[in-house]
Amino acid sequence: MQTVTYSRFGSPDVLTLSDAAPTSPRSGHLVVRVHAVSINPLDSKIRRGDARLLSGTKFPKTPGLDFAGVVEQVGEGVQGFQVGDAVFGGPGSLKVGYLSERISVPARVVAKKPKSLDFEGAAAIAVVGLAAQAAVQAARIKAGDHVLINGASGGLGPYALQLAKRAGAQVTAVSGTDGVALARELGADTVVDYKREAITESGRTFDSVLELSTRLPFSEARVLLKPRGVYVDLEPGPAKLIGATLQNPFRSQQHRFVIVQSPTAALEALGRKVDAGELRPGPTRVFALSEYRRAFEVAEKGGLVGKVVVRLA
Known part of the structure; x- marks a missing residue:
């Protein structure tokens, strides 16, 4: 073996x-x-x-x-x-x-x-599908929300993009040049090529930022968040977890984390969405x-x- x-x-x-x-x-x-x-x-x-x-x-x-x-x-x-x-x-x-x-x-x-x-x-x-579901839930995305997905064409991004759109959100997808076409195919309302434009200099703000690229820390993403916006982080290190836990109660912009779990029931639900064509x-x-x-x-x-x-x- x-x-x-x-x-x-x-x-x-x-x-x-x-x-x-x-x-x-x-x-x-x-x-x-x-x-x-x-x-x-x-x-x-x-x-x-x-x-x-x-x-x-x-x-x-x-x-x-x-x-x-x-x-x-x-x-x-x-x-x-x-x-x-x-x-x-x-x-x-x-x-x-x-x-x-x-x-x-x-x-x-x-x-x-x-x-x-x-x-x-x-x-x-399994990992990316369940993490995307958890990220959308952590951000509490709902119809009409303006959502930024940073890293929209990587392993996890396509799933998060589709789930956010199914929730009724207006999605801005940040991707490299090679991923722009995929982000558009999956329904992104706006696609930003990070090699041509810095999203942090756009002047736009969002109800939630899903950080999937590991390149946009909360400290830099705050300029992109509305006053009560939510930043979702998929890399929960000890220092970040402790810092967010201590500071979240005293600020309106929230820093939340996703830790992936894969119980059978969640995997079965993910598989049904794929088989039904609800998740590409x-x-x-x-x-x-x-x-x-x-x-x-x-x-x-x-x-x-x-x-x-x-x-x-």
Whole structure:
């Protein structure tokens, strides 16, 4: 069984492909033959050691927070799954990754794969789809709101854009040049190419700012917020969490955070939206397992439209 691991924090150069012992089903777990795994920005933070308070420091580690594959074994106490089921799933813990040919994963973070998606497509939706839903909920977006989505054509942006539009918002999407067409296709009312225009100099204000690019901190985004606007942050570091908790009660502009969870019920709901055509998946760029290091380099370079997926089967 091949698996990608690393034994110290660092760049993609620390990643290695090696053989690992076969997995066995634990109580409450499924053994899944993995067909595809996607790469998320959080993978890079964990591998660099920037999230060690949540991911721990025990090595070796395996990257990959969401996956799709086929159930091979069902552990004791698991209901609702059987051998041969096509499934997808998200993180049960930031201490465990899925970039391996076979994994043992808690059944509570797994759901049946959306019928309308292949394995590569299904592997790419769990983290970003659920994070987008949580971001829209955190911002309390409603009909008529003016919403700014910074990073609208990355892995998460296309989902947040669609969900905000379905809520009835007027959406301004900030994207790189390569993502402008996608943002327009998905219904953005205004698209700003950040390579040509600085949104912070536009003079416009918004009911909420969804910061998906990691490049626009709250301190700089406040000029874009209405007096009671909400800034949604998907990178909750300890210092930011403490600062926002202490300061939010004393200011009208709010700094809120999203922490992604992937229970089966939420994954099932996400899959139904995709199958019903209510949520269009973002684009993917697929690499073979043998290209694993290159896949991470491309994902971390920035400017990518959509997500990177590693195909294992």
